[in-house]
Amino acid sequence: MLYPELFASLEKARWSMKDDIPWDAFEPARLTDEQAQTIRLNAITEWSALPATEMFLRDNRDDSDFSAFMSVWFYEEQKHSLVLMEYLRRFRPALLPTEAELHAVRFEFDPAPPLETLMLHFCGELRLTQWYRQASDWHSEPVIKHIYKTISQDEARHGGAYLKYMKRAIERLGDEARYAFAKIGVLMAASGKSGKPMHPTNLHVNQSLYPLDTIQSRLPDPDWLAHWLDEQIHFDKACEARVIGGILRNLASLFDRTFDTPSQLNLYRKELQRRIAATTHVADGLAAA
Template sequence: MLYPELFKSLEQVRWNMDTDIPWEQYDASRLTPEQAQTIKMNAITEWSALPATEMFLRDNRDDSDFSAFMSIWFFEEQKHSLVLMEYLRRFHPELVPTEAELDQVRFEFDPAPRLETLMLHFCGEIRLNHWYRCASEWHTEPVIKHIYKIISQDEARHGGAYLRYMKKSLAEVGDVARAAFSKIGVLMASARRTEKPLHPTNLHVNQSLFPNDTVQSRLPDPDWLERWLDGQIRFDGVWEKKVVDRILHNMSLLFERSFETVQDLNRYRKEVTQRLSAAGQAAL
């Protein structure tokens, strides 16, 4: 069971909203209205950890270890939303999200394969870590720069925890897990080939609500994410390469095989798929 060890390790590095955020350093002259509005959008986006947790608990009923870890992940992700809202409450109270706006991003996600979902969120943590690091560099106001740096570190630690559960799955189900993880890895490392940012909050998750079934589509400004990435924080090809390299590096560690490119990972995916297919035919 991983939960006890993860609880201890994450508890040791947990930050305090009252004492670890330098609220007294706030400089109003260094925050633009445009920047403040993006903080609101991220606060609402982070609130979607609530329906994601409900999804994880529903789809992992037979895994008490992972479900217990959700207590940590949910707490820390909701804390991200809370600290961004606290920033707005102190310095831009007119932008604090309303309860109705937060309620909009709590909706049911359709059931999905457990292993694919785990890998999807692992990649999402890597991407979010880099988005927030980039956002910290873009912002000019010192307190919000510090907040984004702190929560980006949380996202990296969450990714590490997910990786531990992925390793556990490899030991339990072997090639079934390898196929699931490599398939989603190829998808999430191929963002440059898609028109929209590849992150769990920007993917369709409820067929009955389509097309209003992504977290981003339910925000007060559904188009803000692309504008934030492309025109504001400037998450360019250099940053995207860092995300892809990190995914490939972790897949190399997970599968004990070197992947220099997405094509390398895709070739591995095909090998695993062929092994599973051959095993299935042999069983018949």
């Protein structure tokens, strides 16, 4: 089981909202109303760990190890929402999210293949790591700079934990897992071409609720994310390249390959697809005989 090891390592790195956030260092003149609004929307977005956890537990009922890990992931992700709300409570109380605004992002996700979902959220953690680092650099108020740096480090650790479960899946399922991870990896590494920030919170997850079936669509300002990335924290091509590079490097390590571009990963995906099809064809022939 991976859960005991991951629990111990994440417990060792855990920070205290009371003791490790320098609340007394707050500098009012360094926080604008515009910046405070983005903190509010990030706090609501982080609350969506609740429906994501419900999805993970439902779709991984046969995997108690991973489900147990969700107890740690869920706790730490909800703390991200809480620390951002605590910041607003102290310094911009009028912008504190309402319970109704938080509850609006809790809705049921359609069932999805667990391997693809695992890879999607691994990529999401890599992306959040970089988004929050950039947010920390954009802000000048020292307390929120510290908070964003702190939760960015959490997201990086979460990505490492997901990677361990991905490695385990390959050991157990071989090409089935490799193909699922490569397929989602190609999608997520191509986000720069799509012009859309690819992250679990802005992907459609419930067909019956479309188009109000993304986390971002249920926020008080559904269009804020692209504006935050492009016009505020300036998440540019160089930043995006770090996300894509992280996806390619980690998959290269998992697959024992080298991927310098998303196109090379896509070629490997096609190779896996052919290999799986050939294996299935042989198995069908043996069954017919």
